[in-house]
Amino acid sequence: MNYFPEEVLEHVFDFLTSHRDRNAVSVVCKSWYTIERFSRERVFIGNCYAISPERLIERFPRIRSLTLKGMPHFADFNLVPHDWGGLVYPWIEAMAKSGVNLEELRLKRMVVSDEGLELLSRSFANFKSLVLVSCEGFTTDGLAAIASNCRFLRELDLQENEVEDHRGQWLSCFPDSCTSLISLNFACLKGEVNLAALERLVARCRNLRSLRLNHAVPLDSLQKILAQAPQLVDLGTGAFVGDQNSESYHKLQSSIQKCTSIRSLSGFLEVAPCCLDSIYAICLNLTSLNLSYAPGIHGSDLIKLIRHCRKLQRLWVLDCIGDKGLEVVASTCKELQELRVFPSDPLGVGHAAVTEEGLVAISFGCPKLHSLLYFCQQMTNAALITVAKNCPNFIRFRLCTLNPVIPDPVTSQPLDEGFGAIVQSCKGLRRLSLSGLLTDQVFLYIGMYAEQLEMLSVAFAGGTDKGMIYVLNGCKKLKKLEIRDSPYGNGGLLKDVGKYETMRSLWMSSCEVTLGGCKALAKKMPRLNVEIIDESGQIGVNPDDDRQKVEKMYLYRTLVGPRSDAPEFVWTL
Amino acid sequence: METSLVYASDDHLNLKATELRLGLPGTDEPEKQSFAFVRGSNKRASSGMDGALDAENGDKDHAPSSKAQVVGWPPVKSYRRNCFQPKKTEAEASGVFVKVRMDGAPYLRKIDLKVYNSYPELLKALENMFKCTIGGYSEREGYDGSDFAPTYEDKDGDWMLVGDVPWDMFITSCKRLRIMKGSEAKGLGVCRISQSTFTQEKEKPLGHFTKMFGS
Numbered sequence: 001m002n003y004f005p006e007e008v009l010e011h012v013f014d015f016l017t018s019h020r021d022r023n024a025v026s027v028v029c030k031s032w033y034t035i036e037r038f039s040r041e042r043v044f045i046g047n048c049y050a051i052s053p054e055r056l057i058e059r060f061p062r063i064r065s066l067t068l069k070g071m072p073h074f075a076d077f078n079l080v081p082h083d084w085g086g087l088v089y090p091w092i093e094a095m096a097k098s099g100v101n102l103e104e105l106r107l108k109r110m111v112v113s114d115e116g117l118e119l120l121s122r123s124f125a126n127f128k129s130l131v132l133v134s135c136e137g138f139t140t141d142g143l144a145a146i147a148s149n150c151r152f153l154r155e156l157d158l159q160e161n162e163v164e165d166h167r168g169q170w171l172s173c174f175p176d177s178c179t180s181l182i183s184l185n186f187a188c189l190k191g192e193v194n195l196a197a198l199e200r201l202v203a204r205c206r207n208l209r210s211l212r213l214n215h216a217v218p219l220d221s222l223q224k225i226l227a228q229a230p231q232l233v234d235l236g237t238g239a240f241v242g243d244q245n246s247e248s249y250h251k252l253q254s255s256i257q258k259c260t261s262i263r264s265l266s267g268f269l270e271v272a273p274c275c276l277d278s279i280y281a282i283c284l285n286l287t288s289l290n291l292s293y294a295p296g297i298h299g300s301d302l303i304k305l306i307r308h309c310r311k312l313q314r315l316w317v318l319d320c321i322g323d324k325g326l327e328v329v330a331s332t333c334k335e336l337q338e339l340r341v342f343p344s345d346p347l348g349v350g351h352a353a354v355t356e357e358g359l360v361a362i363s364f365g366c367p368k369l370h371s372l373l374y375f376c377q378q379m380t381n382a383a384l385i386t387v388a389k390n391c392p393n394f395i396r397f398r399l400c401t402l403n404p405v406i407p408d409p410v411t412s413q414p415l416d417e418g419f420g421a422i423v424q425s426c427k428g429l430r431r432l433s434l435s436g437l438l439t440d441q442v443f444l445y446i447g448m449y450a451e452q453l454e455m456l457s458v459a460f461a462g463g464t465d466k467g468m469i470y471v472l473n474g475c476k477k478l479k480k481l482e483i484r485d486s487p488y489g490n491g492g493l494l495k496d497v498g499k500y501e502t503m504r505s506l507w508m509s510s511c512e513v514t515l516g517g518c519k520a521l522a523k524k525m526p527r528l529n530v531e532i533i534d535e536s537g538q539i540g541v542n543p544d545d546d547r548q549k550v551e552k553m554y555l556y557r558t559l560v561g562p563r564s565d566a567p568e569f570v571w572t573l
Numbered sequence: 574m575e576t577s578l579v580y581a582s583d584d585h586l587n588l589k590a591t592e593l594r595l596g597l598p599g600t601d602e603p604e605k606q607s608f609a610f611v612r613g614s615n616k617r618a619s620s621g622m623d624g625a626l627d628a629e630n631g632d633k634d635h636a637p638s639s640k641a642q643v644v645g646w647p648p649v650k651s652y653r654r655n656c657f658q659p660k661k662t663e664a665e666a667s668g669v670f671v672k673v674r675m676d677g678a679p680y681l682r683k684i685d686l687k688v689y690n691s692y693p694e695l696l697k698a699l700e701n702m703f704k705c706t707i708g709g710y711s712e713r714e715g716y717d718g719s720d721f722a723p724t725y726e727d728k729d730g731d732w733m734l735v736g737d738v739p740w741d742m743f744i745t746s747c748k749r750l751r752i753m754k755g756s757e758a759k760g761l762g763v764c765r766i767s768q769s770t771f772t773q774e775k776e777k778p779l780g781h782f783t784k785m786f787g788s
Contacts, residue, residue, distance in 0.1 A: 293653075295657070
């Protein structure tokens with residue numbers, strides 16, 4: 001293949017969009033490596049500490065789009081202390097200095113500062129797209145800089161970030177010349193926005209496809225916005241509260257009816273159920289519906305709404321939908337591919353409203369289901385076995401029993417057999433989260449059958465080191481393993497140390513691993529960062545007592561050695 | 574696995590455990606057994622979990638409030654959790670802190686008005702803080718009889734006498750406090766304010782309260 005001119009190879013590589021394919025191509029031979037690296041425009045970095053910004057730029061000087069992930073997944077649940085790391089500033093700074101022509105930045109679980117956003121907005125003339133998911137550390141001032149300075153901004157997508165709202169005029173900072181927005185999502189902001197500025201912005205961005213508002217945008221503003229943007233494909237409402245008998249409500253109804261392109265709906269952060277009549281018109285064409293932030297829609301209103309949505313492919317709801325509500329979903333939404341049922345009461349106090357019955361009903365009604373996140377009161381092996389039989393196409397299966405160690409309530413057995421059936425039947429399973437009472441047996445099954453498994457989450461499992469060893473031995477494609485409150489110790493940790501270089505990361509907290517075990521691992525594997533999070537300072541007091549248990553350990557493969565921004569309470573062994 | 578046997582034989586006890594009873598937690602036999610069961614299967618129970626799992630394992634229908642003790646469980650993103658408890662955190666977190674100036678004191682103090690439920694509580698706290706006696710409020714005479722008068726600046730920028738409006742209205746409109754001392758304080762009940770004299774005339778206070786003119 002070496003006698004193809006470079007341009008031809010480059011052209012061929014253009015068709016490779018997946019970064020995995022491009023990674024594979026780059027290791028074929030030196031010339032392919034070189035051609036590939038100079039033509040690579042999109043780079044995905046699953047762990048920001050696996051490589052440095054400088055090396056990234058050196059290898060891919062023509063990079064236009066960067067995706068970075070920072071903190072470990074369990075940071076979502078407050079298991080990682082504040083100030084652990086994951087700052088994006090060094091990346092923005094390095095790219096700015098090197099004259100990279102950055103157009104797109106997508107971040108997940110990273111710390112973003114206003115200074116970073118300001119630098120970003122000033123350094124890249126063609127910057128087009130900023131997507132921040134579960135990030136923190138910035139305020140609306142940073143957003144104001146983005147709005148003011150990014151002349152060709154197409155996308156500003158803020159998903160579930162913790163943003164300090166200075167109640168300023170960030171949205172008014174979009175200049176009148178800005179007409180390029182395609183996607184604007186500020187649903188996670190808590191403060192007011194200038195409604196007039198918003199309405200004018202929408203009016204002049206004729207290509208706007210996706211708009212997600214925050215709770216501060218009232219119904220009559222929504223009406224004006226929809227009147228200007230009937231071409232919307234994705235809509236997130238703000239406060240959906242109004243007087244059904246008012247003229248503005250009637251106007252809203254007719255504006256909504258003209259939005260025949262809407263396929264995705266979310267929001268309803270505040271809602272008056274009587275106003276829901278207005279959206280039935282667009283329900284028929286919906287493929288995606290997210291009501292998981294709408295506790296105001298429940299009972300018969302919720303059921304009625306669902307009955308209108310025959311084409312749904314993705315549904316996110318709260319568990320107040322109940323098993324009965326899920327039966328309605330099962331009979332209505334035959335095209336359903338992804339379902340997420342969240343607890344309406346995150347503290348788990350009181351009655352959870354879904355059980356294994358709802359899930360079983362879904363599995364009978366929705367054979368195309370491939371992604372599930374299900375918070376439930378209880379689960380049975382029989383139900384899981386039925387689900388496995390009905391839905392062999394699962395790619396993501398995440399089950400969360402509100403009591404983390406609850407056994408099968410009918411047989412009092414652990415849930416090993418149920419999850420075993422899932423992994424055996426779903427040959428394409430890539431992500432699995434377990435809960436309920438579990439023993440080594442389920443991990444034996446996972447090791448045996450889950451050949452495509454890339455990510456496994458384990459919490460409060462029972463058993464012995466054997467469980468962990470089954471998984472590490474059997475799951476050849478495993479990338480991320482996260483374990484909490486389970487009885488795995490040095491035996492499991494040290495059995496196959498080479499395995500960790502084939503994985504992105506391992507998290508173990510409240511397990512049985514000791515400082516000595518972690519040290520031994522770090523010594524054997526210099527290309528891993530083995531980090532201990534020592535919140536209580538205990539390890540610092542007795543750094544030589546190898547017998548002490550390590551409360552939180554996070555290890556990951558890296559090409560650049562221990563990170564220089566580790567805070568005091570993080571020890572890299 | 575031996576642990577499952579404990580459950581199998583506990584079937585009838587499970588029923589008992591789901592009975593609604595008035596009793597102290599931990600006094601139930603079945604609960605104790607299931608606690609032992611849990612400890613057996615999880616070699617190390619993490620702190621805060623013990624209480625949570627105690628009651629739960631025997632309990633079919635109800636999730637007791639102790640479940641909240643397990644950190645990060647159920648695994649719901651903190652952003653989502655915060656969305657569902659916004660009122661609570663806002664109310665708890667934000668106090669109503671206002672500056673308090675005492676005439677003649679070298680520096681100002683700050684107090685959180687939300688800590689108090691009524692005027693008497695507030696006045697007592699101020700008396701303690703500044704070692705003074707403010708005395709009692711009367712609609713007719715304000716704090717007359719005392720050397721000190723508590724005043725506050727309201728949302729309109731006017732200086733008002735503390736005590737005239739209902740407490741809840743006061744908390745939302747008070748921007749800062751000033752404890753007036755001496756002649757200015759005593760003059761509060763008086764309609765006519767003589768600018769040409771600085772002597773402390775003990776005039777009979779009139780029924781009406783008037784706003785202070787600047788300060």
